[in-house]
Amino acid sequence: MSNKVPLLEIKDLHVTVEGVEVLKGVSLTLNRGEKHAIMGPNGSGKSSMANAIAGHPAYEITSGSVKIDGEDLLEMDATERALAGLFLAFQYPMAVPGVSVTAFMRSAMKARHGDSAETLRQFRKDLNAAFELLEMKKEFAERFVNDGFSGGEKKRFEILQMAMLKPKVAILDETDSGLDIDALKIVSKGVNAIAGDENTALMVTHYQRILNYVQPDYVHVLMDGKIVQSGGPELAHKLEDLGYDWLKEEAVAA
Amino acid sequence: MSTMNNTTIDTRTAEFRLPLDDETNWLYEQRKQAWETYSSLPLPDRVKHLWRYTDPRVFVPTEDFDSAVITGSLEGDLPAEATDAGVQLIELEEAAESHADLLQQHLGSLVGPDFDTFEAFNFAAARLGWVLIIPDNAEFEAPIHLRRSTNGGLFATRLLVIAGKNAEVSIVDEYNGESGVHGQINSVVEVIAHDAARVKIATTVDLPDNQTLFLTQRNKIGRDVDLQSTGLSLNAGIAKINWSTLLAGRGASSRWSGLLLGDKEQHFDMHTRHQHTSGESFSDLLYKVALRDNSMSAYTGLIAIDEHAAVCEAYQENRNLLLSETAHVESIPELEIVNDDVKCSHGVTVGPLEEEQLFYFESRGIHRDEAMRIILAGYYEAVLERLPKGYVETGREALLNKLMGDSRHGG
Ligand SMILES: Nc1ncnc2c1ncn2[C@@H]1O[C@H](COP(=O)(O)OP(=O)(O)O)[C@@H](O)[C@H]1O
Ligand SMILES: [Mg+2]
Numbered sequence: 001m002s003n004k005v006p007l008l009e010i011k012d013l014h015v016t017v018e019g020v021e022v023l024k025g026v027s028l029t030l031n032r033g034e035k036h037a038i039m040g041p042n043g044s045g046k047s048s049m050a051n052a053i054a055g056h057p058a059y060e061i062t063s064g065s066v067k068i069d070g071e072d073l074l075e076m077d078a079t080e081r082a083l084a085g086l087f088l089a090f091q092y093p094m095a096v097p098g099v100s101v102t103a104f105m106r107s108a109m110k111a112r113h114g115d116s117a118e119t120l121r122q123f124r125k126d127l128n129a130a131f132e133l134l135e136m137k138k139e140f141a142e143r144f145v146n147d148g149f150s151g152g153e154k155k156r157f158e159i160l161q162m163a164m165l166k167p168k169v170a171i172l173d174e175t176d177s178g179l180d181i182d183a184l185k186i187v188s189k190g191v192n193a194i195a196g197d198e199n200t201a202l203m204v205t206h207y208q209r210i211l212n213y214v215q216p217d218y219v220h221v222l223m224d225g226k227i228v229q230s231g232g233p234e235l236a237h238k239l240e241d242l243g244y245d246w247l248k249e250e251a252v253a254a
Numbered sequence: 255m256s257t258m259n260n261t262t263i264d265t266r267t268a269e270f271r272l273p274l275d276d277e278t279n280w281l282y283e284q285r286k287q288a289w290e291t292y293s294s295l296p297l298p299d300r301v302k303h304l305w306r307y308t309d310p311r312v313f314v315p316t317e318d319f320d321s322a323v324i325t326g327s328l329e330g331d332l333p334a335e336a337t338d339a340g341v342q343l344i345e346l347e348e349a350a351e352s353h354a355d356l357l358q359q360h361l362g363s364l365v366g367p368d369f370d371t372f373e374a375f376n377f378a379a380a381r382l383g384w385v386l387i388i389p390d391n392a393e394f395e396a397p398i399h400l401r402r403s404t405n406g407g408l409f410a411t412r413l414l415v416i417a418g419k420n421a422e423v424s425i426v427d428e429y430n431g432e433s434g435v436h437g438q439i440n441s442v443v444e445v446i447a448h449d450a451a452r453v454k455i456a457t458t459v460d461l462p463d464n465q466t467l468f469l470t471q472r473n474k475i476g477r478d479v480d481l482q483s484t485g486l487s488l489n490a491g492i493a494k495i496n497w498s499t500l501l502a503g504r505g506a507s508s509r510w511s512g513l514l515l516g517d518k519e520q521h522f523d524m525h526t527r528h529q530h531t532s533g534e535s536f537s538d539l540l541y542k543v544a545l546r547d548n549s550m551s552a553y554t555g556l557i558a559i560d561e562h563a564a565v566c567e568a569y570q571e572n573r574n575l576l577l578s579e580t581a582h583v584e585s586i587p588e589l590e591i592v593n594d595d596v597k598c599s600h601g602v603t604v605g606p607l608e609e610e611q612l613f614y615f616e617s618r619g620i621h622r623d624e625a626m627r628i629i630l631a632g633y634y635e636a637v638l639e640r641l642p643k644g645y646v647e648t649g650r651e652a653l654l655n656k657l658m659g660d661s662r663h664g665g
Contacts, residue, residue, distance in 0.1 A: 054617050057609060082619035094614040098632025107628055108618040144632070161618065 005032040006067070007085075007200045008053075008169045013064035015045070015052040015225075022048040024225035025064070030169065030200040037203045037211055037236060040222035041244050046204045047091055049222070050173045054088040055081050069168055083112065085168030085199075089158035089175050096145040101157065102127070104145045105164055112165075130163040134190050151178035159190040166194070170201045176210035188213030208236040221247055280358065281350045288367030288377035295371045307552035307584060308494050308523040313372055313438065313468045315408040326402060326409030326439070328382050333396035340389040341423070343398065346412060349385040357385065361414055364444040364472035364500075372468050376410050376442045383412035386425070390418035390448070397424035397456070397642045404437035404465065413443045417451040424454040424642035429469075433462040443471040449503060450478045454642040457483070460652060461490040463518060470496045477503030477532075484641050485512035486649055487522055488656050498527035501535040501563075509538045513637040515630075515656050516549030516581070527556040528570075530563040530596075539570040542637055544630055545581035552583075557598060558590040566593070570600040575607055575633065577626075627657045 008030040015023035022045045030036055040046050052059035053066055055078030066073040068084050076084060096104065106123060113119040131138060134156045146154050155175050162170055172191065176184055191214050195201035203210060211219075211233065219235040220227050221244070228247055229235065297310045332343045350357055367377040384400065402411055417423055429439055439461070447453050453475075459467055467490050475481050481499060499508040514522050528537035543551045557568045574583045587600040607629060615625030634653060641649045 054613075056613055056617075078613060078616035079619055079621050082617055088617050090614070090617075094608070094611050096611055096614070096629060096632055098635030099628055103628065104615075104618075107615075107620050107624060111619040111621065111624070165618065 006030070007032050007069050008202070009065075009067040010053070011065045013049070013052070013066065014062045015048050016060045016062050017048055017058055021062070022059075022225050023052065026222070026225070026227055028220065028227065030202060032200060033197045034218065035195055035201050035203070035214065035216045036218045036220065037205065037208075037216040038220050038222050038227075039205060039208065039236065039239055041206060044222045045225045046206070046222055047173055050088055050091075050171045050202075050204055053081075053171065054078060054086060079111075082165075087162050087165055087167030087170045089155075089162060089170065089172040091173040091177070091204075093146045093154045093158055095147045095149075097147045099145050100142050101145055102141045105161065108161070108165060126164055130160045133163055133193060134160045135186050136160065152180065152183040155179055155187055156183065156190075159187050159194075163190060163194050166199075168199050170195060170199065171204065172201065173204045174206070175203070176205055176207065184210065185213060208240045211236045223247060279350050280354060281361075284362070284367065285378045288374050291367050292371060292374035292378055295374060298371055303554065303586075304496065304525055307550075308492065308521065310371070312466055312492050313440065313494070315438065326382050326404045326411055328384070328411070329401040330384060331399040333394065333398065335394035335396050336392075336398055336423075339392035339394050341392060341394075341398070342385075342387045344385050344387070346383040346385060347381060353385065353387070356387070356416070357414070360416060360444070360446060361385075361412075362444075364446070364474055365442045365470050369470070372440055373442060373470055376412065376440050376470075379408075379410035379440070380412040380442070381410070384414070386413065386415045388415075388417045388421045388423045388451075391420050392418065393422040395424065395643055397426045397454075397644050399426045399428070401428045401430060402439070402441070403429065403431040404435065404439050406435050406437050408438040408440060410440045412441070415443070415445040415447075415453075415455075417445070417447040417453050419448045420450040421448075422452040424456075424644065426456045426458070426642065426645050428458040428460065429467055430458070430460045431462050431465050433464075435462065435465070437465045439465065439467045439469075441467070441469045443469070445471070445473040445475075445481075447473065447475040447479045447481060449476040451476070452480045454482045455484070456486065456641050456645055456649065458486040458488065458649065458652070459490050459493055459495075460486075460488040461493070463489070463491050463520070466491050467493040467495070469494070471498070473499040473508070474502055475499060475506045475508060478505040479503060479507070481506075481508045482640065482642075483508070483510045484637060484649075485510065485524075486637075486641075486653065487512065487514040487516075487524070488652055490520060490522070492521045492523075494523040496525045498525075498529065499537070501528065501530045501537060501566075502532055504532050504534045506532060507536040509640075510540075511637045511640045512539075512541045513634045513653070514541070514543045514545075514551055515634075515653065516543070516551060517546040517656075518549060519547070520549040522550065523552045525554045525556075526570075527558065528568055529556075529558040529560070530566045530568065531560045533562065533564045533566065535563065535566050537566075537568045540636065541572045542634055543573065543583065544575040544577055544633065545583065546577045548578075548580045548582075550582045551585075554586045554588060555600070556588040556590065557600065559593050559596050559598070561592045564593055564595040566595075567597040569598070572602045573633075574602070574604040575630070576604065577607065627654075630657055 010028045013026045221229040298305045585602045
């Protein structure tokens, strides 16, 4: 098909953290309507890639380019990237004591849609709908952001934010880890409801568990800062059966 | 709401006079003595630990105050509920006549003329101030609202609060002023809470950058008293606050929650002291500070537990956020505990805003400045939520104004 619309184009991305190169030339294109998965063992550089793209100051991009919907992402600061349609669901979301879930979401929505009475009405409606989608209790609205949340609550709240912010490009970093099966189903339902024909999602995981619920179109394997293999959903199953060792051997042999 | 029926004591001013021969009331002799004490005492010694961080000369009247006209304003709101409950808010000079016995017993009983130099000055010079008398068993929710400001020059003022047994009262004690007016405030507050009283006091300092505050407050609380104090240090050029509670009855409980948001060249020197002289008493203290620009916070916090005060609990926590490279914090916890049977902890943290927290906001499309404001407001929330009912929103708004940088005090 020739009518592919690239929403995120990563070319030869190199990233250094604390003086160590952790991404060593990653290229990846996410087109509108596609779901991708990046798998790889712990320490292979998955979170570094996600954080560098989102603009985390600790991750220095030393070379390469990233475009979001045709625009140069690396020219933008972290806030501008988010406003351009990028969203990162964090592996370890930060607690913000004293700031309620509602206040936090409201300021994120204000940054996009302004502060009119109309946007406030819409905000309330959207927030209620997002609470229902993720099967979260209303009391959550007044709790402080990630403060004392269980692991599963944090992940649900990340996806709730994604539902509210309606990103063009969503990167979900280990959103499945630490979830029991019920929570995993709820989170997956959320992701499926939000990631559709108009946007694209990149699921970062080292298990293939979530991929049983959110079907990826493409699976890539990241090892030691490089993508060593790409394929369809069947690649995830192969990894589950065989682990990552056969890829290491292949990489060495090559 | 009862605001419609408030009794307001008009804003008014009075001139400072030295104790004059034509003063006839009993206070005259005491003021004269205080004046002599003040004149004979040297300035506080900077080697003394409470003066290590602040130069006492800034609190000396800038003019020769023998001749200076020293004025200030008082404004007090007594909610109708309080009046109905028999509460009396009486100006100092009037109370010296009408409640001579009570004042002779209590005025200066906690902060007397021999306390120290500036307290002696206060005793001699304070003409404007109040005596607030809450009868036994009186109970009401709406806060009694007191506002004080200088009209220029040095303003000496006092407040004496006497809360009767089993009374319940909320007080808001504000120091504020118009920008442009240079001035100094010297204030003494004494709070005596009798058995089982429940007292909430919010003290707000919101002065222009060219004004200083010297405040000494002593609270003495009896058996089963619950004292909840909040301190909002929002703005001032230089403020030195010496706050202390004496837990003098079994089951007494005192909690102080304070915040400071300093900027520019502002200098805040805070001392707190929880002194347990009775067993089974409880104290807790939380001081949250954030500093911008070249501002400075010095905090010394003492927990003292006497030999005979067993089974006490005392906690103290001071957190400091440095929002600029040139802001400066000193924080010194002090313990004088002469009893083994106590639970006690204290902690100090100093650091910048967490970069990870800021990034979390930015990654949601929120600009860095806005993120800082929201995080700071959240940081202070633990203090704001402890303000007396009926003052929470006012306090929060005043803080937000300062956070937004559009404080009334400009500069
Ligand atoms: N903030 C950081 N500070 C120091 N080292 C880091 C940081 N983030 C990642 N690293 C290092 O970079 C490498 C890749 O880590 P990471 O991207 O977290 O891998 P993954 O998400 O695939 O488990 C690891 O060696 C890790 O220790
Ligand atoms: Mg990771």
